[in-house]
Amino acid sequence: MSESGPPIELAVEQATDVETPRRKFRWKWGLGILLLGIAAIFYRWFQLAPDRTYQVFAVYEGIRNILVGLFIWWLLFSGLAWKARFKGLGGAALVLVLFLGLVRVESFEGDMVPRFRFRFSPTPEQRAKAYFEQIENKAEAKPKTAGQTLVTEAGDWPGYRGINRDGIAITQSIRTDWKTEPPELIWEHPVGAGWGSFCIVGDRVFTQEQRGDVEVVVCYEARTGQQLWVYADEVRFEETLGGVGPRATPSFDQGFLYTVGGTGVLHCFEAVSGIEVWTHDLLKEQNLNNLQWGMSGSPLIWENLVIVNQGLVMDTSELHQRSIIAFDKRTGKQVWTSGSRKSSYSSPQLAELQGVPQVLVFHAKGLESFAPADGRSLWFFPWTNQAGVNAAQPIVIDDSSVFIGSGYGVGSARLSIDKSGDEWKAEEVWTSKSPKLKFNSAVLRDGYVYGLDEGILTCLNLENGKRIWKKGRYGYGQMLLAGPMLLILAEDGSVELVKAEPEAYSQVAKFQALSGQTWNHPALAHGKLFVRNSEQAACYDISTVSKPLPAVETDR
Template sequence: MNIIKATNKAIRLLPGIIIAILLWILWFLVPQLTTGGTAMVVSVFGGLACSFLILIWWVFFSRAGLVDRLLAVAVMLVALVIFNRFTHDSIKTGMSGLMYFIYAVPILSISFVIWAAVSRNMSKMLKRLTMILTIVFACGFWTLLRSEGITGNASAIFEWRWAKTNEEKLLSQSEEVLTKRGNLKETDANWPGFRGPNRDNKVRGVKIETDWTNSPPVELWRKPIGPGCSSFAVLGSVFYTQEQRGDDEVVSCYNLETGEAIWKHSDKARFWDSHAGAGPRSTPYIQDSLLYTLGATGILNVLNLYNGKLIWSKNAAEDIQDTIPGWGYTSSPVVIDSVIIVAVSGTLVAYDAYSGELKWRGPDGGENYSSPHFITIGGVKQVLMMSENAVNSFNPANGEILWQRKWGAGAIVQPAMTDEGDILISEGYKKGIHRIHVSKNSGNWIIKDLWMTSKIRPDFNDFVVHKGFLYGFEGLSLTCIDLNNGERKWKAGRYGGQVLILTDQDLLLVLSEKGELVLLEANPEKLTELAKFQAIEGKTWNHHVLVNDIILVRNTQEMAAFRLTLANN
């Protein structure tokens, strides 16, 4: 092999074509056929590795002329560097600053092999001209796009750079008129905050008709909403959520039956990242007559439930001198007795719920997007918090660490309790789920590992537990796990999104990442889909809520309410 030696032989295309086909399979086809962290790693690194092999083929084994070989490499390097500087910020900063290269390099490599095949019989000058144009187009095309974030399977969503965002369309409309309404009288929250009363996504005491052909969900209302990953807190005839409106981070109260806005509270704050977009990430929490909210930049507000009046406000990030993580502050508050607890990234911070006095702070837990989780073990109240390398249990009154279970990978999604009182903790896509038993004996906390499974590795979507089985997502695929041993019963249905469990009927209600509402049996033997319809449009990461016969859904662009037919007993 001699890179300097010129040749008049025809270009050797077959190796380049084979590598390009392998690149297409690894980079494009694998994510379509399978899901989860492994598929993402195979796609990204497989695509880049095959692209490097195409470069090696061209320089050393293609039998192209020396000038053509060196010219192609030089133009590729210059084009990638220059055009990366002119890409939209959403692409430039996406995927830890690598989004442009993750997408542009494989497309460039495949395009280059196609050019090499098509240009075989061209004249020398035309061949070089078309080569340069191919490289420039493959690298420069991405400057015409912006990223609208990524899917749960880590695939980017692209739009034309000049197209208006959904938020811009919303802001161009006339200002929303607030509904004149007398004093709200509800006192008991139907759904007080993130994932319901026990943060377990369990809907109790509700039975619905499962034949949606004859008894379809009835749309009550639909309206645009500002971006944000917030879910809902529901109090009687009203609900609360968080959204972004331009430079204002907004807490909103809406009528459950009509969708009309009742009151809004705004703070001058805006957070944006290339994966989830703009807006607050957490969900309000209802306690007594107060509403507790945490913004994406760390603003902790306590508002009057009925009129939105500010009671007190703190910047939790500033209180502990924390730097905003790349995805913003995502923790949803929880109130235990008279203490409000929030997670500032992976660090717990507690305040007096009524005065705002700082009560305690936990140790640095690294960067995380989990929320504090209230449980009781052996009659002892405690708050679980996932951190980068452990799950910690805190005394909610004073922040004392009761017990700790360490491991290597970061735990992110919410923990869950089994019917026997054991705890399920996910270490994410690298490891899987642990089942641990925690007890107290003679004043000492004892932690016993029961099993660990890699058959489901949730790192983004929360899961539910019902009658000895876990239902959650492995990548985009809904999966059932036997809690006796951690073995997988089935894996099917590429839904993504979030899942509720209707405990009285053994039903799963999924809001897919595509905005579909899907009704399924909670059956450990097989996946049985009972009904499905398109509820909202666009990428949907927000948790849905079912209160009595009304289901609330939203994403970063719209929200809607549907009335389900209740089943006759």
């Protein structure tokens, strides 16, 4: 041992301690990134209120920023040994793989929030396939019979949102005390995917579905839900956010049925038999592209014409666009095509303004009016949003004014329509931030509009555009007006009755009609409520006096 210093062994230990200092885990940095990211999400959430869609997008963006920040901190600045850093990343990847292995994204809600289901549970399409295979094995083959006719009568629901496309059940009377007299389930069963509604004439119910690789037009018996005939096209429309299947609703006219599929196939059928009369592939024949969320406009019948929306051209300039096209409803011969603006998701709407019949088309750039006889453009009012999506039906208020509304932060407006000689003018009377009708149409009653403002029921005064009340959350469901009652089919499949009164929000009754995500419009015929979504369909008796549906009138 040397008297001038520490022992050799101790000196070596001290030197080793100096050379390998302990690593310091900088956990506060990671916590700071997490807290700052959460604070930024809350700030953006309240900044973007009340637009639910943009709020959800802000959450996605905020989560992405947090994950990127945590990844950079963990990999470069956490202070841990490299072995620990890689183990942490591997563990996180393993958790993600396990999660994705156990669950799947079934669909997205109207505000783009994902819906998850376990992977081992059957998909709605698989359940529908099993059901239809079962009934087809039991059913006897029935030959199609031409020459039969089907006629409309009071109480029918012959197309999208009723006889006038305004969501108003003019002749319907329904019971409202659902506690003592709850809706009676007549039938229910699985259906193929799709976001269209029902067309009901007599004892026939028509709709469109996706069944695997084929898109079908199907006729059910209203009394039993039994499938009567099916026509299939070997096409399939599928989109990540909007899901699978056709979007439009069949239209009935004088014994014939007209349909537009998700890929733009237009059909005319004999309604009773399902025999095809004529067809056009709107996109292929016109060399057009599909809309992002599919062809959604339901066919409009005017005199001898069937009028439908068109797709998109490769050239994005407005000079080359075509908004609508008209065919002879009996022969399928093209009569005219018109418009020079990008199509959207609203259906053509028949109106009479200043005593002149016209077709209103709420396309991506605004509301345009066309003369139905020759397609000549009468007037145009610009109205768009960042997404270029106008999906709600315009509402004709009176002979000289129209109400429009859309989502993505825009709101609604009342337009004044004036005619001087051959010149038309559409001017804004007022605009309002409410209701923002993303893809939900509103209804009109006694000078007030009732609509879902990003999922919240809202009453708006049409005289001045001021909101009267806003209450009740229904998601991105749909509604109709039956007498003094709003009948709302919510996004979760529940049905509610709310008084259509400006004095206050007043819920009257509620029941669960369907399970699963529901964006489809309800239909009401002869006191029977027909509802569906992309998984199931059902019929409920809510009439004041229960009576059978009328039989089909046929000429044999």
